[in-house]
Amino acid sequence: MDALPARIALMAAAIVLNGLATDLYIGACFGPGPRDGLMTGLHRRTGRSLRLLRTGIELIVLAVGILLGGTAGVGTVAYALAIGPLVQFFLPWCTVPIAGQTSRKG
DSSP states (O other), rough: OOOOOHHHHHHHHHHHHHHHHHHHHHHSOOOOHHHHHHHHHHHHHOOOOOOHHHHHHHHHHHHHHHHTTOOHHHHHHHHHHHHHHHHHHHHHHHHHOTTTEEEEEO
């Protein structure tokens, strides 16, 4: 895709779908990945919102990457700022209730 509006739409859709996909496997209890595990662990320990924790984790990872000589484009920054709110938004819809477990809503 060469048209800028189409590229922007695809980037935004990819970020939203990644937020949904993250919640689908966390909500189905398939086990979180490293950043997701840190997010859910910190949420359980501190009670802070998933939105705040995930955004903080992503911004720290972004800063470390830049300090190590990496580059960050608009999509990278948009992802770092949007994934936390998206995870918090979609998780209640994607969580499978399991008998004997408490709710993991963020």
